[in-house]
Amino acid sequence: MAIKLGTPVRQIVPAPVAGIVKDAQYVKETATFQYLVESPDSDGDGQPQTRWFNEDQIETTGEPA
Numbered sequence: 001m002a003i004k005l006g007t008p009v010r011q012i013v014p015a016p017v018a019g020i021v022k023d024a025q026y027v028k029e030t031a032t033f034q035y036l037v038e039s040p041d042s043d044g045d046g047q048p049q050t051r052w053f054n055e056d057q058i059e060t061t062g063e064p065a
Contacts, residue, residue, distance in 0.1 A: 018061070020065075022050065023036035
C-alpha cells in the first residue's frame, strides 16, 4: 500500500517494557549480563510478564525498592 505524500505517519514499534529486575545472569561467551524483568500483565491473563534482556537493551529508571 502506497502512502500519499503529506500523510502524517509514525513508526510502528512495540511498547517499551517497564518493570522490575527479578534475576540476573552472567553470559560467559559474551562477557555480559542478562536481566530478567517482570512487568505488569499485558496480555490479559492476570499474570505478570517476564522477559530476559541483554544489559544494553535496558536502562535504570529509579532506585531499588
